[in-house]
Amino acid sequence: MQGVVSMDKLVLIDGNNIAYRAFFALPLLNTEKGVYTNAVYGFTNMLFRIIEEEQPTHMLVAFDAGKTTFRHETYKEYKGGRQKTPPELSEQLPFIREVLDAMGIKRYEKELYEADDIIGTLAKRAQDSGFLTKVVTGDKDMLQLVDDRIHVVLTRKGIADIVDYDAAEVYKRYELSPKQIIDLKGLMGDPSDNIPGVPGVGEKTAIKLLKQFGTVEGVYENLDAVTGKKLREKLEENKELALMSKRIATIATDAPIDVDLNDLVYKKAFNEPLISLFKELEFHSLLDRIGAEETIAEEAKGTDIGFAILENPDDAADVFTEEAALIVETSEENYHFADILGFAVANPNGRWFIPVEAGLASEAFKKWLARTDVKKTVFDAKRDAVVLHWHGLELGGVDFDVNMASYLIDPSESNRELADIAKHKGIKYVYGEEAFYGKGAKRRVPSRDELADHLVRKAQALLDLRPILKKELEDNRQYELFAELEMPLSGVLADMEVTGVTVSPSALKEMGVDLDERIAELERQIHELAGTEFNINSPKQLGEILFDKLNLPPVKKTKTGFSTSADVLEKLRGSHEIIDKILDYRQLGKLKSTYIEGLLKVIHPKTGRIHTMFRQALTQTGRLSSTDPNLQNIPVRLEEGRKIRNAFIPSEPDAVIFSADYSQIELRVLAHIAGDDNLIQAFKDGMDIHTKTAADVFGVRPDEVTPLMRRHAKAVNFGIVYGISDYGLSQSLGITRKEAGEFINRYLESFPGVKAYMTDIVQKAKRDGYVTTLLNRRRYLPDITSRNFNRRSFAERTAMNTPIQGSAADIIKLAMVNMAKRLKAEGLKAKMLLQVHDELIFEAPKAEIERLKRIVPEVMENAVELKVPLVVDIAYGPTWYDAK
Known part of the structure; x- marks a missing residue:
């Protein structure tokens, strides 16, 4: 051919x-x-x-x-x-x-x-x-x-x-011709392949020879014609090497x-195995490139699962069985006050789509939703409860949350959409939201038939996933954590989200005016110190002032000039008065934009309150996260930041804000898990743990501990559970690495149980591939055996910290569940509003304060039984700021 x-x-x-x-x-x-x-x-x-x-x-x-x-x-x-x-x-x-x-x-x-x-x-x-x-x-x-x-x-x-x-x-x-490339390699060799060639003959010489004689063999047949005595000698001495090099390079x-x-034969087809692999490798841009969502959707639609549309749910009581899966579809990701698009129900007898108007009007459907004796499987129990509440409906009987189950089984999974969970478990008839609704500007409004088909597929997937995920939880010994902690907690969080927190717009605006004045004054002082006016928010102009005009030592260079990032400015502290002013200017500017202006934007017009969303299935340690807005992250280090809490007030004039904060909970958990006798005894004796640590490490009596000693001990106490290094401690305390290393060694000698824990937990993580909290929450650590030192070190520090931080998160979650039950049992009007790390915030009538002062510590301090006592500090006042 x-x-x-x-x-x-x-x-x-x-x-x-x-x-x-x-x-x-x-x-x-x-x-x-x-x-x-x-x-x-x-x-x-x-x-x-x-x-x-x-x-x-x-x-x-x-x-x-x-x-x-x-x-x-x-x-x-x-x-x-x-x-x-x-x-x-x-x-x-x-x-x-x-x-x-x-x-x-x-x-x-x-x-x-x-x-x-x-x-x-x-x-x-x-x-x-x-x-x-x-x-x-x-x-x-x-x-x-x-x-x-x-x-x-x-x-x-x-x-x-x-x-x-x-x-x-x-x-x-x-x-040269392509064939002569072999001869080129024969003469000049190739260091990358260790092909020797003729020593001393480079590319230019080799090309010149080949242009004259054609091949390596041609060179040797005409060796006398080669100009240059030294070159001829080199060629003559290395003839066998040249011929061998040519053979090897061929x-x-x-x-x-x-x-x-x-x-x-190659047939361009981007199928499900490729999509699954790209998802595993987190190649999001490549998934878009191959139209992954559309491909999955087309394949899924090829499976006809069959369903009926219930125009009048009141005439279909047999649909609402005592065990079913439920989908409540909303129009927006922020589900507070979002429109409902439709409902879907699946049970062993079939699948049904319920148009939103029919569902909201049906007494039979409303009663079934509220029934606590009906075992309902949903994707996100908290979200569904909140959505239904804003539409005047109550959700009861939810006993399986697919999203939560998936999260507990593997908290590192970043994309936990129902379609992804289903695909991972071999369920292929359901597909993603983006493929169905479109993305961004291309988002579309589907027809009723399309919506019905999509929702019943999701409902059926919930039904099919339930036994699979339940078995995995049981195999992992996590079902108790799921059923007795996370599921009840979702209801508590739903109530907190619906209640919201009252914020005074006038107080925020007043703070905004004060901040503007402070920012303007700082701007004037910075310009005065710089000797000229410039745009402080321009990294380029600021860099020119600091490093060209004021001749401060540059720390880091970027493509556009010298860096003026926060970490760079922190390193320059003390080198010039202007640095502290700039850092304060930036912090106050962020307070103004993020917390004053930001909070004013999210006060809901219907309730006059802020309704944050608590993310229950997000962090790998199990801690709750607050978003839209984040109310856990209001800065408290700056007094101006703390004052923002002044705007958080009770919703009723005869009420106060009540705060309950676990004292040093992570150190108490460390004492329990490590079983360190010295640490345990200190907590049992009610000693100030930082003073106790300083006394042991510095070898002095507790009454001889200076404020500086205590500060150093505090840094180690809180840093040790995060696997702090001598470098990290030296940076935070402003001491040498050698001093920091000696300090850590003395600490570990003083608390041998802690030292043993740190060694043992890393070995356990290497053996199992994961670590667990006291309540059996898991965190997988694939890098724990990595050959990369940095990755392995990070995984080892995570192994030390997760059982501590994760157990502390479990404890406060359990306290929240128990607290909600106790408030109800006592018939109190007090309500939980927020959870901020180790702190619970309540709103309560003044008349209930004395009872709360007794009940809240009792519930929180007895959430779990440790080898050391849990201690709760309480405070209350007319604002959140006063309740500290």
Whole structure:
């Protein structure tokens, strides 16, 4: 078939070479689980680029099978001296192979042969069969393969810059034919492959010789004609080396490759295995690129699950069985006061869509929603309860929350959409929200039939996921945590979100005026210290003032000039009076924009209150998070920040704000888990733990501890559970690393139980792959055995901290559940408003304060039984600020 022109195009890719280049071209990326992905990402991007630009009909990626090849029989030192492949790259090669398999691209490797030989052989076969072949590599050796219907696409500068070489392009670069590239390597050698060539002969000399004599053999046949005595001598002395180097550099085009060109057909199809892999690797841009959501949706729609539309739920009482899955669909992500789009119910008998108007009007449906004896499975119990409340409906009987179950099983999973959880468990008839509604400006309003189909699929997925996830929770010994803590807590949080917190707009505005005056005064002082007016918010102008005009030492440089970031300014503290002023200016500016203006925007017009959303399934430690707005993050270090709490007031004139705060809960949990006798006794004796630590570490009596000693001890006490290093402690205390290291060693000698805990928990994490809290919450640590020191060290610190911080989070959650029950049992009007880390905030009538002062500490201090007492500090007053 030689000479027959075909429409077929074969792309052959040098797998190891492109993977290596991709690895070094991109920063070291990794997933949330710690899997390295930069080489996979770069390689895959290159694949897409080649596919789009070349439109191949056939493809193959060739890999090296091992370090030993037939060339080593000729020259044992071939490729000797190469640096060992970084483990961060080696770990990614299996994923690259998985990507190829998922994309339907053939891959091949052969013992004793290199990828070059596989490519050379297949390129020659393809040429003989009339194919046009493109070879993709970063290896210039491959240029020897260039022929009429073989091009080499050579990557330069990583993988972004490429050049397509035909014979003319080769000649333009080297003034040689493609075949002469072998002779070039024979003469000049190749350090990257440890091919010796002729010592002292470089590229220019080699090209000059080949232009004159054609080949290595031609050079030696005409050695007398070579000008330059020294060059002739070098060539004469190294004849065998030159001829051997040429043989080694020659790519085999007749290797025993067991591949038929017909097996290399490439059909562009981005299917479910590829989508799942990209999701696992967190390649979000590539998922968009292949239209992943649309593909999944089309595949899902191919499964007809059947359903009915209930126009009048009052006539269908048999639908509302005692065990079912429920979907409450809303129009917005912020579900407070959001419109309901529709409902869906699934049970073992079938699936039903309930139009929103029918559901809101149906007494039968409303009663069924409220029934506590009906076991309902939902996706997010708290969210559904809040949404229904704002529409005058009550949700009862929820005993399984799919989102919460998935979170407890693996809290590191970043994308916990129902469709993703379902796919992960092999359920393929449901698809994502983005694929259904569209994204951003392309978001659409679906027809009623489309909406019905989408919602019943989700309801059925909930029903099918329930037994799967329940078994996993039971196998992990986490069902008790799920059923007795997180599920009841979702109801408590729903009540707190609905209640909201009252904020005084006038108080906020007044604070805003005060801040404006302070900011203006700081601006005047900064300009005065700088000797000129400038834009303080401009990093460029500020950099010029600090480093050019005031000659302060620059700490860090960026592409646009010297950095003026917060960490840089912190390091410059004390070097000039202007630095403190600038830091204060920035902090006050943030307070004004984020907390004064920000809070004013989110006071809801219907209630006059702020309704935050508590994220129950977000953090890996189990701590609650507050968003839209974040009320846990109001700064308290600056007095101006603390004063913002003045605006948080009771909703009734005869009420007060009541605060209850766990005292040093994480240190108490540490004492319990570590079982350190010294630490336990100190808490039992009611000692100030920082004074106790300082006394032990410095070897003095408690009454001899100075404020500085106590400050140092406090830094270690709170830092030790985070695996603080000598460097970290030296930075926070302003002491040398040696002093900090000695301090930590003395601490660990004083508290041997803590030292043993830190060692044992890391070993346990390495054995199990995860750590647990007192209530069996898990956190997986894939980096705990990483060969990368920084990643392993971070995982070890996380292993030490998570049982402490996570247990503290569990304790306050349990206290919240018990507190809600107790308030109800006592018939009190007091309500929980907020949870801020170790603190609970209530609003209560003044008449109930005396009872709260007794009840709240009693409930919180007895949430769990530890080897040390839990202590709660309480305070109350007309504002949140006063309740501290």
